[in-house]
Amino acid sequence: MAGLYLHVPFCRQACHYCDFHFSTTRSNVDDLVSAMVQEMEVRNDFLQGSSLSTIYFGGGTPSLLTAEQLEKLFAGIRRNFTIDETAEITLEANPDDITTESLSSWKTQGVNRLSIGIQSFREEDLKFMNRAHTSAQAVSAISLARHHDFHDLTIDLIYGTPTMNDEAWEENLRVLEELNLPHFSAYALTVEPRTALAKFVKNRIVPMPEEEQAASQFQRLMEWARSHGYEHYEISNFARNQRYSRHNTAYWKGITYLGIGPSAHSFDGNQRTWNVRSNPEYIRNVERSELTFEKELLSANERYNEYVMTALRTCWGISKLKVQQDFGDEALAYLETQLGAFSGGDWIKESSASISLTDTGKLFADHIASGLFR
Ligand code: SF4
Structure with missing residues:
Protein backbone atom coordinates (compact mmCIF):
# COMPACT_ATOMS: atom_id res chain seq x y z
CA MET A 1 0.00 0.00 0.00
CA LYS A 253 -0.75 7.88 9.10
CA GLY A 254 2.84 7.77 7.84
CA ILE A 255 2.26 5.48 4.83
CA THR A 256 5.00 5.57 2.16
CA TYR A 257 4.44 7.93 -0.75
CA LEU A 258 6.44 9.07 -3.74
CA GLY A 259 6.18 12.65 -5.02
CA ILE A 260 6.95 13.34 -8.68
CA GLY A 261 7.51 16.79 -10.16
CA PRO A 262 9.13 20.06 -9.01
CA SER A 263 8.85 20.71 -5.24
CA ALA A 264 7.18 17.32 -4.61
CA HIS A 265 8.02 15.57 -1.33
CA SER A 266 8.42 11.84 -0.75
CA PHE A 267 8.55 9.73 2.41
CA ASP A 268 9.44 6.09 2.97
CA GLY A 269 8.98 5.84 6.73
CA ASN A 270 12.50 6.99 7.59
CA GLN A 271 13.69 9.27 4.88
CA ARG A 272 12.13 12.40 3.45
CA THR A 273 13.12 13.80 0.06
CA TRP A 274 12.04 16.97 -1.68
CA ASN A 275 12.48 17.93 -5.30
CA VAL A 276 13.96 21.17 -6.56
CA ARG A 277 11.44 24.04 -6.61
CA SER A 278 12.09 25.36 -10.11
CA ASN A 279 10.54 24.11 -13.35
CA PRO A 280 13.51 24.82 -15.67
CA GLU A 281 16.01 23.39 -13.17
CA TYR A 282 13.88 20.31 -12.62
CA ILE A 283 13.64 19.67 -16.39
CA ARG A 284 17.38 20.26 -16.87
CA ASN A 285 18.34 17.94 -14.01
CA VAL A 286 16.11 15.12 -15.19
CA GLU A 287 17.34 15.45 -18.77
CA ARG A 288 20.96 15.19 -17.54
CA SER A 289 20.02 12.25 -15.30
CA GLU A 290 21.08 14.23 -12.25
CA LEU A 291 19.36 13.97 -8.90
CA THR A 292 16.33 16.26 -8.72
CA PHE A 293 15.91 16.00 -4.96
CA GLU A 294 17.55 16.55 -1.61
CA LYS A 295 17.11 14.05 1.17
CA GLU A 296 17.05 13.97 4.91
CA LEU A 297 17.20 10.94 7.17
CA LEU A 298 14.85 11.61 10.07
CA SER A 299 16.11 10.97 13.60
CA ALA A 300 13.88 9.07 16.04
CA ASN A 301 12.93 12.37 17.71
CA GLU A 302 12.07 13.96 14.37
CA ARG A 303 9.87 10.99 13.47
CA TYR A 304 8.19 11.19 16.88
CA ASN A 305 7.58 14.95 16.47
CA GLU A 306 6.20 14.48 12.99
CA TYR A 307 3.89 11.71 14.18
CA VAL A 308 2.65 13.79 17.14
CA MET A 309 2.02 16.83 14.96
CA THR A 310 0.09 15.05 12.21
CA ALA A 311 -1.78 12.57 14.42
CA LEU A 312 -2.93 15.26 16.85
CA ARG A 313 -4.64 17.08 13.97
CA THR A 314 -6.81 14.03 13.23
CA CYS A 315 -9.91 12.71 15.00
CA TRP A 316 -8.04 9.43 15.71
CA GLY A 317 -5.43 11.35 17.68
CA ILE A 318 -2.08 10.11 18.96
CA SER A 319 -2.08 6.35 19.54
CA LYS A 320 -0.30 5.54 22.79
CA LEU A 321 0.39 2.03 21.54
CA LYS A 322 2.05 3.36 18.39
CA VAL A 323 4.21 5.75 20.40
CA GLN A 324 5.26 2.87 22.65
CA GLN A 325 5.89 0.44 19.78
CA ASP A 326 7.69 2.87 17.46
CA PHE A 327 9.55 5.07 19.95
CA GLY A 328 9.72 3.06 23.20
CA ASP A 329 8.44 3.20 26.80
CA GLU A 330 10.52 6.27 27.50
CA ALA A 331 8.82 8.25 24.70
CA LEU A 332 5.39 7.29 26.02
CA ALA A 333 6.34 8.34 29.56
CA TYR A 334 7.65 11.65 28.18
CA LEU A 335 4.40 12.22 26.29
CA GLU A 336 2.30 11.58 29.43
CA THR A 337 4.46 14.04 31.40
CA GLN A 338 4.21 16.76 28.77
CA LEU A 339 0.42 16.34 28.64
CA GLY A 340 0.30 17.54 32.22
CA ALA A 341 0.90 21.11 31.02
CA PHE A 342 -2.43 21.04 29.19
CA SER A 343 -4.53 19.18 31.74
CA GLY A 344 -6.10 22.33 33.24
CA GLY A 345 -7.82 23.61 30.08
CA ASP A 346 -10.54 22.09 27.94
CA TRP A 347 -8.05 21.26 25.16
CA ILE A 348 -7.31 17.55 25.29
CA LYS A 349 -9.38 14.34 25.28
CA GLU A 350 -7.43 11.45 26.71
CA SER A 351 -8.43 7.79 26.86
CA SER A 352 -6.36 4.72 27.75
CA ALA A 353 -5.58 4.32 24.03
CA SER A 354 -5.28 7.81 22.54
CA ILE A 355 -4.88 11.56 22.90
CA SER A 356 -6.91 13.91 20.71
CA LEU A 357 -8.10 17.52 20.68
CA THR A 358 -11.37 19.03 21.82
CA ASP A 359 -12.96 21.74 19.64
CA THR A 360 -11.22 24.37 21.77
CA GLY A 361 -7.95 22.47 21.51
CA LYS A 362 -8.22 22.51 17.70
CA LEU A 363 -7.81 26.28 17.84
CA PHE A 364 -4.38 25.78 19.43
CA ALA A 365 -3.27 22.58 17.66
CA ASP A 366 0.21 23.81 16.69
CA HIS A 367 0.89 25.19 20.16
CA ILE A 368 -0.20 21.96 21.85
CA ALA A 369 1.78 19.78 19.43
CA SER A 370 4.94 21.79 20.03
CA GLY A 371 4.45 21.34 23.78
CA LEU A 372 4.55 17.55 23.23
CA PHE A 373 7.65 17.56 21.00
CA ARG A 374 10.94 15.97 22.02
S1 SF4 B 1 -1.96 30.11 -7.54
FE1 SF4 B 1 -2.44 28.11 -8.44
S2 SF4 B 1 -1.83 26.62 -6.87
FE2 SF4 B 1 -1.98 28.58 -5.87
S3 SF4 B 1 -4.09 28.62 -5.06
FE3 SF4 B 1 -4.12 29.66 -7.07
S4 SF4 B 1 -4.70 28.05 -8.49
FE4 SF4 B 1 -4.01 27.01 -6.61
Whole structure:
Protein backbone atom coordinates (compact mmCIF):
# COMPACT_ATOMS: atom_id res chain seq x y z
CA MET A 1 0.00 0.00 0.00
CA ALA A 2 1.55 3.28 -1.10
CA GLY A 3 0.63 6.68 -2.53
CA LEU A 4 1.80 8.59 -5.56
CA TYR A 5 1.67 12.39 -5.70
CA LEU A 6 2.22 14.27 -8.96
CA HIS A 7 2.87 18.00 -8.72
CA VAL A 8 1.70 19.90 -11.80
CA PRO A 9 3.30 23.33 -11.32
CA PHE A 10 1.33 25.60 -13.64
CA CYS A 11 -1.47 28.07 -12.98
CA ARG A 12 -3.53 30.40 -15.12
CA GLN A 13 -2.92 33.30 -12.74
CA ALA A 14 -1.33 33.76 -9.34
CA CYS A 15 -3.73 33.79 -6.39
CA HIS A 16 -2.54 36.50 -4.02
CA TYR A 17 -2.23 34.28 -0.95
CA CYS A 18 -0.59 31.25 -2.55
CA ASP A 19 2.89 30.00 -1.65
CA PHE A 20 2.74 26.64 -3.42
CA HIS A 21 5.25 26.10 -6.18
CA PHE A 22 3.75 27.07 -9.55
CA SER A 23 4.51 29.13 -12.64
CA THR A 24 2.18 31.11 -14.86
CA THR A 25 4.63 30.59 -17.74
CA ARG A 26 3.23 27.65 -19.62
CA SER A 27 5.60 27.39 -22.59
CA ASN A 28 7.37 24.29 -21.19
CA VAL A 29 4.45 22.12 -20.06
CA ASP A 30 5.27 19.33 -22.56
CA ASP A 31 8.91 19.25 -21.46
CA LEU A 32 7.89 19.15 -17.83
CA VAL A 33 5.45 16.29 -18.38
CA SER A 34 8.21 14.33 -20.19
CA ALA A 35 10.57 15.02 -17.28
CA MET A 36 7.96 13.79 -14.77
CA VAL A 37 7.57 10.55 -16.73
CA GLN A 38 11.34 10.18 -16.77
CA GLU A 39 11.50 10.79 -13.02
CA MET A 40 8.99 7.94 -12.55
CA GLU A 41 11.27 5.61 -14.57
CA VAL A 42 14.26 6.50 -12.39
CA ARG A 43 12.55 6.43 -8.99
CA ASN A 44 10.01 3.62 -9.34
CA ASP A 45 11.94 1.47 -6.82
CA PHE A 46 11.26 4.03 -4.05
CA LEU A 47 8.00 2.23 -3.27
CA GLN A 48 9.78 -1.13 -3.11
CA GLY A 49 7.13 -2.94 -5.10
CA SER A 50 4.13 -1.67 -3.09
CA SER A 51 1.09 -1.14 -5.26
CA LEU A 52 -0.61 2.24 -5.43
CA SER A 53 -3.75 2.59 -3.34
CA THR A 54 -3.95 6.33 -4.02
CA ILE A 55 -2.80 8.67 -6.77
CA TYR A 56 -3.11 12.42 -6.35
CA PHE A 57 -2.61 15.06 -9.05
CA GLY A 58 -1.99 18.31 -7.19
CA GLY A 59 -0.40 21.62 -7.92
CA GLY A 60 -0.47 24.15 -9.29
CA THR A 61 -3.45 23.34 -11.42
CA PRO A 62 -3.49 19.82 -12.90
CA SER A 63 -6.79 20.59 -14.65
CA LEU A 64 -4.79 22.81 -17.05
CA LEU A 65 -3.17 19.73 -18.61
CA THR A 66 -4.44 18.74 -22.04
CA ALA A 67 -5.92 15.26 -22.51
CA GLU A 68 -2.68 14.19 -24.24
CA GLN A 69 -0.45 15.46 -21.43
CA LEU A 70 -2.54 13.72 -18.78
CA GLU A 71 -2.58 10.54 -20.85
CA LYS A 72 1.21 10.63 -21.04
CA LEU A 73 1.45 10.88 -17.24
CA PHE A 74 -0.99 8.00 -16.78
CA ALA A 75 0.96 5.88 -19.27
CA GLY A 76 4.11 6.57 -17.22
CA ILE A 77 2.31 5.59 -14.01
CA ARG A 78 0.99 2.34 -15.49
CA ARG A 79 4.41 1.43 -16.92
CA ASN A 80 6.21 1.98 -13.62
CA PHE A 81 3.76 1.02 -10.90
CA THR A 82 0.93 -1.37 -10.13
CA ILE A 83 -2.33 0.43 -9.45
CA ASP A 84 -4.81 -1.24 -7.06
CA GLU A 85 -8.16 -1.93 -8.70
CA THR A 86 -9.88 0.15 -6.03
CA ALA A 87 -7.30 2.96 -6.00
CA GLU A 88 -8.51 6.47 -5.20
CA ILE A 89 -7.35 8.70 -8.07
CA THR A 90 -7.84 12.40 -7.32
CA LEU A 91 -7.29 15.36 -9.59
CA GLU A 92 -7.32 18.95 -8.36
CA ALA A 93 -9.40 21.05 -10.75
CA ASN A 94 -10.28 24.70 -10.88
CA PRO A 95 -13.91 25.52 -11.77
CA ASP A 96 -12.91 27.38 -14.95
CA ASP A 97 -11.31 24.18 -16.34
CA ILE A 98 -14.33 21.95 -15.73
CA THR A 99 -16.02 21.33 -19.08
CA THR A 100 -17.80 18.41 -20.72
CA GLU A 101 -14.59 17.61 -22.66
CA SER A 102 -12.23 17.76 -19.68
CA LEU A 103 -14.56 15.68 -17.49
CA SER A 104 -14.85 12.98 -20.19
CA SER A 105 -11.09 12.87 -20.58
CA TRP A 106 -10.49 12.59 -16.81
CA LYS A 107 -13.08 9.83 -16.56
CA THR A 108 -11.50 7.92 -19.46
CA GLN A 109 -8.08 8.12 -17.84
CA GLY A 110 -9.39 6.70 -14.57
CA VAL A 111 -9.73 9.77 -12.35
CA ASN A 112 -12.47 8.94 -9.83
CA ARG A 113 -12.32 11.87 -7.42
CA LEU A 114 -12.19 15.63 -8.02
CA SER A 115 -10.91 18.22 -5.60
CA ILE A 116 -12.31 21.54 -6.78
CA GLY A 117 -10.56 24.76 -5.77
CA ILE A 118 -13.50 27.04 -5.02
CA GLN A 119 -12.35 29.00 -1.94
CA SER A 120 -15.53 31.11 -1.74
CA PHE A 121 -18.92 31.45 -3.42
CA ARG A 122 -18.77 35.26 -3.15
CA GLU A 123 -17.38 37.48 -5.90
CA GLU A 124 -15.85 39.94 -3.47
CA ASP A 125 -13.72 37.25 -1.81
CA LEU A 126 -12.71 35.71 -5.14
CA LYS A 127 -11.52 39.10 -6.42
CA PHE A 128 -9.62 39.73 -3.19
CA MET A 129 -7.85 36.37 -3.62
CA ASN A 130 -7.32 36.93 -7.36
CA ARG A 131 -9.00 33.66 -8.27
CA ALA A 132 -9.48 33.00 -12.00
CA HIS A 133 -13.12 31.85 -11.70
CA THR A 134 -16.45 33.40 -10.74
CA SER A 135 -18.91 32.29 -8.12
CA ALA A 136 -21.41 31.16 -10.80
CA GLN A 137 -18.69 29.02 -12.44
CA ALA A 138 -18.02 27.34 -9.10
CA VAL A 139 -21.60 26.16 -8.66
CA SER A 140 -22.08 25.12 -12.28
CA ALA A 141 -18.76 23.21 -12.26
CA ILE A 142 -20.04 21.01 -9.44
CA SER A 143 -23.31 20.28 -11.17
CA LEU A 144 -21.52 19.51 -14.47
CA ALA A 145 -19.12 17.15 -12.67
CA ARG A 146 -22.07 15.31 -11.11
CA HIS A 147 -23.77 15.13 -14.48
CA HIS A 148 -20.64 13.33 -15.74
CA ASP A 149 -20.84 10.83 -12.94
CA PHE A 150 -18.24 12.33 -10.63
CA HIS A 151 -19.81 11.95 -7.20
CA ASP A 152 -16.66 11.68 -5.12
CA LEU A 153 -16.21 15.42 -4.92
CA THR A 154 -14.50 17.71 -2.47
CA ILE A 155 -14.05 21.47 -2.47
CA ASP A 156 -11.67 23.88 -0.73
CA LEU A 157 -12.91 26.94 1.12
CA ILE A 158 -10.99 29.78 2.76
CA TYR A 159 -12.31 31.78 5.73
CA GLY A 160 -10.93 34.72 7.66
CA THR A 161 -10.32 37.00 4.68
CA PRO A 162 -10.66 40.74 5.37
CA THR A 163 -13.57 40.78 2.88
CA MET A 164 -15.51 38.17 4.82
CA ASN A 165 -17.51 39.13 7.88
CA ASP A 166 -19.48 36.51 9.78
CA GLU A 167 -22.60 37.08 7.67
CA ALA A 168 -20.55 36.51 4.50
CA TRP A 169 -19.17 33.26 5.97
CA GLU A 170 -22.76 32.18 6.69
CA GLU A 171 -23.56 32.85 3.03
CA ASN A 172 -20.80 30.43 2.01
CA LEU A 173 -22.08 27.84 4.48
CA ARG A 174 -25.61 28.17 3.02
CA VAL A 175 -24.30 27.37 -0.48
CA LEU A 176 -22.23 24.52 0.95
CA GLU A 177 -25.40 23.12 2.51
CA GLU A 178 -27.26 23.25 -0.81
CA LEU A 179 -24.44 21.43 -2.57
CA ASN A 180 -24.70 18.47 -0.21
CA LEU A 181 -21.12 17.32 -0.81
CA PRO A 182 -19.54 14.19 0.70
CA HIS A 183 -16.36 16.06 1.67
CA PHE A 184 -14.86 19.53 1.95
CA SER A 185 -11.73 21.23 3.29
CA ALA A 186 -11.60 24.67 4.88
CA TYR A 187 -8.52 26.74 5.71
CA ALA A 188 -7.95 30.02 7.49
CA LEU A 189 -6.32 32.64 5.28
CA THR A 190 -2.67 32.96 6.24
CA VAL A 191 -0.21 35.57 5.05
CA GLU A 192 2.78 33.64 3.74
CA PRO A 193 6.09 35.37 3.11
CA ARG A 194 6.94 36.24 -0.50
CA THR A 195 3.30 36.27 -1.64
CA ALA A 196 1.45 39.21 -3.19
CA LEU A 197 -0.76 39.25 -0.09
CA ALA A 198 2.28 39.70 2.17
CA LYS A 199 3.31 42.73 0.09
CA PHE A 200 -0.19 44.21 0.20
CA VAL A 201 -0.33 43.82 3.98
CA LYS A 202 3.15 45.30 4.40
CA ASN A 203 2.25 48.30 2.22
CA ARG A 204 -1.09 48.66 4.02
CA ILE A 205 -3.06 48.09 0.82
CA VAL A 206 -5.06 45.44 2.65
CA PRO A 207 -5.40 44.89 6.39
CA MET A 208 -3.80 41.95 8.15
CA PRO A 209 -6.40 39.17 8.51
CA GLU A 210 -7.66 39.14 12.10
CA GLU A 211 -6.93 36.01 14.10
CA GLU A 212 -10.06 36.46 16.22
CA GLN A 213 -12.28 36.64 13.17
CA ALA A 214 -10.71 33.45 11.74
CA ALA A 215 -11.08 31.69 15.11
CA SER A 216 -14.75 32.59 15.43
CA GLN A 217 -15.45 31.52 11.83
CA PHE A 218 -13.63 28.22 12.47
CA GLN A 219 -15.73 27.67 15.60
CA ARG A 220 -18.90 28.38 13.66
CA LEU A 221 -17.73 25.97 10.95
CA MET A 222 -17.22 23.18 13.49
CA GLU A 223 -20.76 23.64 14.88
CA TRP A 224 -22.21 23.88 11.39
CA ALA A 225 -20.40 20.75 10.19
CA ARG A 226 -21.53 18.72 13.20
CA SER A 227 -25.16 19.74 12.78
CA HIS A 228 -25.00 18.88 9.07
CA GLY A 229 -23.64 15.35 9.51
CA TYR A 230 -19.98 15.98 8.73
CA GLU A 231 -17.23 14.35 10.73
CA HIS A 232 -14.38 16.73 11.49
CA TYR A 233 -11.73 14.08 10.86
CA GLU A 234 -8.75 16.41 10.47
CA ILE A 235 -8.33 20.04 11.45
CA SER A 236 -9.05 21.27 7.91
CA ASN A 237 -11.08 18.33 6.59
CA PHE A 238 -14.71 17.26 6.93
CA ALA A 239 -16.42 14.13 5.55
CA ARG A 240 -19.81 12.44 5.61
CA ASN A 241 -20.18 8.66 5.87
CA GLN A 242 -16.43 8.18 6.34
CA ARG A 243 -15.67 9.35 2.82
CA TYR A 244 -12.27 10.57 3.96
CA SER A 245 -9.56 11.57 1.52
CA ARG A 246 -7.72 8.25 1.43
CA HIS A 247 -4.58 9.87 0.02
CA ASN A 248 -4.26 12.47 2.76
CA THR A 249 -5.30 10.05 5.50
CA ALA A 250 -2.51 7.66 4.44
CA TYR A 251 -0.10 10.60 4.52
CA TRP A 252 -1.17 11.51 8.07
CA LYS A 253 -0.75 7.88 9.10
CA GLY A 254 2.84 7.77 7.84
CA ILE A 255 2.26 5.48 4.83
CA THR A 256 5.00 5.57 2.16
CA TYR A 257 4.44 7.93 -0.75
CA LEU A 258 6.44 9.07 -3.74
CA GLY A 259 6.18 12.65 -5.02
CA ILE A 260 6.95 13.34 -8.68
CA GLY A 261 7.51 16.79 -10.16
CA PRO A 262 9.13 20.06 -9.01
CA SER A 263 8.85 20.71 -5.24
CA ALA A 264 7.18 17.32 -4.61
CA HIS A 265 8.02 15.57 -1.33
CA SER A 266 8.42 11.84 -0.75
CA PHE A 267 8.55 9.73 2.41
CA ASP A 268 9.44 6.09 2.97
CA GLY A 269 8.98 5.84 6.73
CA ASN A 270 12.50 6.99 7.59
CA GLN A 271 13.69 9.27 4.88
CA ARG A 272 12.13 12.40 3.45
CA THR A 273 13.12 13.80 0.06
CA TRP A 274 12.04 16.97 -1.68
CA ASN A 275 12.48 17.93 -5.30
CA VAL A 276 13.96 21.17 -6.56
CA ARG A 277 11.44 24.04 -6.61
CA SER A 278 12.09 25.36 -10.11
CA ASN A 279 10.54 24.11 -13.35
CA PRO A 280 13.51 24.82 -15.67
CA GLU A 281 16.01 23.39 -13.17
CA TYR A 282 13.88 20.31 -12.62
CA ILE A 283 13.64 19.67 -16.39
CA ARG A 284 17.38 20.26 -16.87
CA ASN A 285 18.34 17.94 -14.01
CA VAL A 286 16.11 15.12 -15.19
CA GLU A 287 17.34 15.45 -18.77
CA ARG A 288 20.96 15.19 -17.54
CA SER A 289 20.02 12.25 -15.30
CA GLU A 290 21.08 14.23 -12.25
CA LEU A 291 19.36 13.97 -8.90
CA THR A 292 16.33 16.26 -8.72
CA PHE A 293 15.91 16.00 -4.96
CA GLU A 294 17.55 16.55 -1.61
CA LYS A 295 17.11 14.05 1.17
CA GLU A 296 17.05 13.97 4.91
CA LEU A 297 17.20 10.94 7.17
CA LEU A 298 14.85 11.61 10.07
CA SER A 299 16.11 10.97 13.60
CA ALA A 300 13.88 9.07 16.04
CA ASN A 301 12.93 12.37 17.71
CA GLU A 302 12.07 13.96 14.37
CA ARG A 303 9.87 10.99 13.47
CA TYR A 304 8.19 11.19 16.88
CA ASN A 305 7.58 14.95 16.47
CA GLU A 306 6.20 14.48 12.99
CA TYR A 307 3.89 11.71 14.18
CA VAL A 308 2.65 13.79 17.14
CA MET A 309 2.02 16.83 14.96
CA THR A 310 0.09 15.05 12.21
CA ALA A 311 -1.78 12.57 14.42
CA LEU A 312 -2.93 15.26 16.85
CA ARG A 313 -4.64 17.08 13.97
CA THR A 314 -6.81 14.03 13.23
CA CYS A 315 -9.91 12.71 15.00
CA TRP A 316 -8.04 9.43 15.71
CA GLY A 317 -5.43 11.35 17.68
CA ILE A 318 -2.08 10.11 18.96
CA SER A 319 -2.08 6.35 19.54
CA LYS A 320 -0.30 5.54 22.79
CA LEU A 321 0.39 2.03 21.54
CA LYS A 322 2.05 3.36 18.39
CA VAL A 323 4.21 5.75 20.40
CA GLN A 324 5.26 2.87 22.65
CA GLN A 325 5.89 0.44 19.78
CA ASP A 326 7.69 2.87 17.46
CA PHE A 327 9.55 5.07 19.95
CA GLY A 328 9.72 3.06 23.20
CA ASP A 329 8.44 3.20 26.80
CA GLU A 330 10.52 6.27 27.50
CA ALA A 331 8.82 8.25 24.70
CA LEU A 332 5.39 7.29 26.02
CA ALA A 333 6.34 8.34 29.56
CA TYR A 334 7.65 11.65 28.18
CA LEU A 335 4.40 12.22 26.29
CA GLU A 336 2.30 11.58 29.43
CA THR A 337 4.46 14.04 31.40
CA GLN A 338 4.21 16.76 28.77
CA LEU A 339 0.42 16.34 28.64
CA GLY A 340 0.30 17.54 32.22
CA ALA A 341 0.90 21.11 31.02
CA PHE A 342 -2.43 21.04 29.19
CA SER A 343 -4.53 19.18 31.74
CA GLY A 344 -6.10 22.33 33.24
CA GLY A 345 -7.82 23.61 30.08
CA ASP A 346 -10.54 22.09 27.94
CA TRP A 347 -8.05 21.26 25.16
CA ILE A 348 -7.31 17.55 25.29
CA LYS A 349 -9.38 14.34 25.28
CA GLU A 350 -7.43 11.45 26.71
CA SER A 351 -8.43 7.79 26.86
CA SER A 352 -6.36 4.72 27.75
CA ALA A 353 -5.58 4.32 24.03
CA SER A 354 -5.28 7.81 22.54
CA ILE A 355 -4.88 11.56 22.90
CA SER A 356 -6.91 13.91 20.71
CA LEU A 357 -8.10 17.52 20.68
CA THR A 358 -11.37 19.03 21.82
CA ASP A 359 -12.96 21.74 19.64
CA THR A 360 -11.22 24.37 21.77
CA GLY A 361 -7.95 22.47 21.51
CA LYS A 362 -8.22 22.51 17.70
CA LEU A 363 -7.81 26.28 17.84
CA PHE A 364 -4.38 25.78 19.43
CA ALA A 365 -3.27 22.58 17.66
CA ASP A 366 0.21 23.81 16.69
CA HIS A 367 0.89 25.19 20.16
CA ILE A 368 -0.20 21.96 21.85
CA ALA A 369 1.78 19.78 19.43
CA SER A 370 4.94 21.79 20.03
CA GLY A 371 4.45 21.34 23.78
CA LEU A 372 4.55 17.55 23.23
CA PHE A 373 7.65 17.56 21.00
CA ARG A 374 10.94 15.97 22.02
S1 SF4 B 1 -4.70 28.05 -8.49
FE1 SF4 B 1 -4.01 27.01 -6.61
S2 SF4 B 1 -1.83 26.62 -6.87
FE2 SF4 B 1 -2.44 28.11 -8.44
S3 SF4 B 1 -1.96 30.11 -7.54
FE3 SF4 B 1 -4.12 29.66 -7.07
S4 SF4 B 1 -4.09 28.62 -5.06
FE4 SF4 B 1 -1.98 28.58 -5.87
